[in-house]
Amino acid sequence: MNNNIAQLGEPVLGEVATYVREFGPELAELVERMMTEMERANGIGIAAPQIFASQRVAIIASRPSERYPDAPHMEPLVMVNPEMLTHGSTEQVGWEGCLSVPGIRGKVRRYCDIGIAYQDLNGEAKSVELSGFLARIALHELDHLDGKTFIDKVESRRDLIAGTVWEQQCR
Numbered sequence: 001m002n003n004n005i006a007q008l009g010e011p012v013l014g015e016v017a018t019y020v021r022e023f024g025p026e027l028a029e030l031v032e033r034m035m036t037e038m039e040r041a042n043g044i045g046i047a048a049p050q051i052f053a054s055q056r057v058a059i060i061a062s063r064p065s066e067r068y069p070d071a072p073h074m075e076p077l078v079m080v081n082p083e084m085l086t087h088g089s090t091e092q093v094g095w096e097g098c099l100s101v102p103g104i105r106g107k108v109r110r111y112c113d114i115g116i117a118y119q120d121l122n123g124e125a126k127s128v129e130l131s132g133f134l135a136r137i138a139l140h141e142l143d144h145l146d147g148k149t150f151i152d153k154v155e156s157r158r159d160l161i162a163g164t165v166w167e168q169q170c171r
């Protein structure tokens with residue numbers, strides 16, 4: 001098990017993370033550590049609270065992998081102080097997993113199309129439109145910044161299943 005990644009039950013995963021105000025070397029170092037842990041765990045996204053830093057920083061980094069063979073390929077996108085500004089009316093239910101919730105998958109309803117405003121590592125204001133799987137990853141990571149995991153989002157206990165069962169039945 002990777003002790004560098006906060007696991008379900010760690011208080012930091014339930015906290016509302018604080019806004020980043022300084023865009024200096026400490027932020028760059030935090031993002032570096034997030035990248036390292038995400039890659040080490042073969043993840044496609046990570047939020048700072050997952051490495052015990054209660055700050056509003058998230059990375060999405062979709063790429064095809066054994067766990068997500070259909071994931072689109074993208075350059076990692078680092079978002080500081082991200083906020084969802086817009087969303088379409090369509091929602092979709094899909095399976096999610098989380099580096100902080102090992103061994104469990106959950107069915108979660110998410111918007112299909114979203115617009116996010118954020119700052120980059122230098123504090124520059126940016127925005128991005130995301131849809132489908134990328135919107136799902138982003139919304140999952142944004143939830144972490146508000147102290148929520150996908151387990152808080154499932155609509156029924158029946159929508160939580162063991163990862164091993166998911167491998168057999170759902171992928």
Ligand SMILES: [Zn+2]
Binds near residue numbers: 097098099140
């Ligand atoms: Zn997660």
